[in-house]
Amino acid sequence: MRLIKARVTNFKSVLDSGWFTVGDLTCLVGKNESGKTAVLEALEKLDSVVKERSSFRDTEYPRMNWSEYEESDKVDIGLSTEWKLDQEELKYLQELCGGEGVFTSDVITVVKNYDNELVWTLPLNVQEAVRLAVVNSGLEKTEKAELQGITTTKLLFRKLEAMDERTPRQEAFLSELKEKWSGSLRGKVVGYLRQRVPQFVYYSQYDRLPGKVSLNQLVQMQQANQLDQLQGSRVFLALLSMVNTTPVAISQISTSEQLISKLEAVETRLSKKIFKYWSQNRHLKVRFRFDEASPGDPAPFNTGKVFQTRIENMRHEATIRLDERSTGFIWFFSFLVWFSEVQRLHGENLVVLLDEPGLTLHARAQADLLRYMKTELVPNYQVLYTTHSPFMIDPADLLSCRTVEDATGEDDEVLGTKVGDRALSADGDTLFPLQAALGYELTQTLFIGKDCLLVEGPSDLLYLQWASEQLRAQGRTALDKRWTVTPCGGITKVPSFMALFGGNRLHVAVLTDHGQGDKRKVRELRESELLQDGHVFTADMYCDGAAEADVEDMLGRGFYTELVKATYGLTAKQAMPKTKPGDAPERVTSEVEDYFRTLPARVPEYDHFAPSRYLLEQASKLTLPGQDEALNRFEKLFEDLNGLL
Structure with a gap:
């Protein structure tokens, strides 16, 4: 069995984390005091190897709701989990239940409440199991007729045991059922699964x-x-x-x-x-x-x-x-x-929970620890760990990260700890380790990448990646794979970059935004001796003569505003106007920034990175206006860049 989803409720700072998915290696990343430890502690309580840590205690119920809960008669849930059965387990249960149509799925749900009871939700069709058991019982037609209409194993046992004189076939059938189901098919299934659920360390x-x-x-x-x-x-x-x-x-x-x-x-x-x-x-x-x-x-x-x-x-x-x-x-x-x-x-049937592993380790030692976890632990165990260090995050597997935030709603309503199932649905502070991990990894590639394309930020990198993949899939001109695309933090950082890495004899080109405050910097960069002639590109060159443009403007206003709407889940009423207002800034990112200031406080703060990540994640599901025109602009850029190689 493998844990695939979890949800923590009513535990310490967690009112309701929301459902989040779990993989072989899952990283919970968030600020200090965001609730990462509480999430791990709640997971452990499903069945800890340390028995005294396996129980939900009343003192762990959120204090802000404790008085109301204490006065009620309900028993709240602390943890809900979903598990996926492997083929061996599914085969055993299908045989136990009498056929493939009885145990109808390979996913089960296990819930633990504040009475520390486990509640199982099983894809078990008991009525079908009883019907098949009678059909395959070996009883005569008249004997089977006596058992028609029975829908539960409990009633089936009661009916057979209540017979004054059972025939030899009925006696054999009853004995077989007792041996196979021990009085309750559901109880037998739960007993088997209880032994298969991993313990938590x-x-x-x-x-x-x-x-x-x-x-x-x-x-x-x-x-x-x-x-x-x-x-x-x-x-x-x-x-x-x-x-x-x-x-x-x-x-x-x-x-x-x-x-x-x-x-x-x-x-x-x-x-x-x-x-x-x-x-x-x-x-x-x-x-x-x-x-x-x-x-x-x-x-x-x-x-x-x-x-x-x-x-x-x-x-x-x-x-x-x-x-x-x-x-x-x-x-x-x-x-x-x-x-x-x-x-x-x-033994081996464990889920490993590591709270801030290697917090005091040097950055390279943290990379050693992450390598140890992947090499020694992940092949045998599921591992969940918390961190706020970029060096404990694998930039090649950002989607294994889950963001953890202490969230608030309208009028500063306390929502408690939330776990984001999408790696980048978080505020800037929570997001920072992910951005740092990605930036650090990309920087390291400079030592092995001869041809480097510098862009301003991670969002530009993702837009280029999206456009290149789309064009390559259509058999058109994509960005040559020899280019190593690297965010450098803006045009003013290019000289610093060249000072640090110029000695590596890199072939460098630059793609930058072009705003009112950037024109002099672009001119100075073009006139400097840092880069070869014709190696500085600005977004306005591919936006039909626009005076100012970001890489987002290469997507087109309609494309980008619809992308923002999808990213933040804006309602039709909250969406930006289809037609650009006359007094709006020329660059679409500036227009979106101004517009978001007019939205209710419950709408997340706009940041440039979230739409780019959403576009890359949901590319196969999105249909956005002006996509063909956007790809035409990027294709022209890629043709120019590839021509430098």
Whole structure:
């Protein structure tokens, strides 16, 4: 079974997240305090591997609605999920239910409420299952007639059991049903599915392995059931589990040779795993020490036995305790230890929830962690993680991101945390990590792309991509694939770009907007020696002689205003006028900006990027006015650009 959709309601800051889809690797991206952690915590409650984290508690109900809820008799839902069955599961259920027409879909819904009951919605046609069971029962015609009109398995069992004298065939049929359905077909199906639903494992930034542990203190707190008060204790227990020992057993050990051999084996295993992905420093090795406490050390490390995890720098031939390493390395090390124990205890049927993984890691180390997640976790588990770092986002898979916002409605009505199922349906702050990730990735391509086309922003890149794909599909002139299209942030950034990357002997052309304040900059750029002659293009060159134009104007006013309407879901009343007003700005983006200021506050704020992303996502579904004319303009641009190669 795979989780395909989820919806969180009535939990902490989440009044109703809305339904959002879940893939193999799903990133929840949003600002601090947007509710990302609450979404993960709610998902975990479906069935956590840590049983005390599996229940919705009244104290987690949104405080703003608690009084009203407490006075009511209803039981609210905290989490709704949809799951897709695999072929093996579907085949088993079809055979169990008696035929393909009984279990009618491969999607089921599981809901958990504040009574912590699971409610299952199944595509199960019980009446058809009963009919088929009777048809295939082997009963005589007259015996089958006695069972006509029965619509539930409960009634079928009751009818057979109530017979004063069952024939041998009826007896055999009843026995077969009891063995196959155990009294209730629905109950049998739910029982099977309950065993197939993955458990959830949640890991946060704060679960770190201590560099030094007092075994005496650990055993005392474990016996007092107070381990939660000892930071990092569960990760340390996972480490001991890797050598098949416990705090009590290790504290009572009389000979260390056997323990040392086991610890050395784990040292090697962890070192190989960590430094396969930790590219920051490959001259490190994990070391463990298990010694008698020194009386002069501070409590609790002055009595009993002390366990240390140390990291050896083989280049400097020195070791330091794990907790003296960088916080990023500690997190990475601790996560690998913890997850190995989760796998040992709970097997492979898991959904992994990671809250702000690698928050303290350097940018390149975050890329290492993302690579680890894709290589080691995703082939076996579904993974959902939260972030606000652009380096924890795969720019090649932006559609795996879900934006998380603490939303408000009209008159500042609190709507609570919302999860956007489309990666870019969010405000600017929420969107920033996605834009940064895309921009960073595109910048890196400059080192391997000889021919670079600089555009002002990410939206220009997407419009060029859309037009090129449309033209290529029609067998017309598309943008040559040798061009690497890169947003540089505006015409004023071109000199900085050339200073940074000009030494790479790149062949650079520029496509820029052309407004009242841009004309002097364009002229200066054309007259400079930064670019070859004829390598500066402005949008007005392809807009029928317009004095000012953005790339959006190449689409045409009717095309773009209809695109904006579709992007923001504007009603007919809210839509822009078909005919351009006489006092409207010449550039369509300026006209749209002015128009959006007149709309109600509930309409999202206009930004240039959202329509371009929507166009690329929905290209196959959209029919916009003036599309042929728009493609003609882009084709002329592509012909001119390709002619420079």
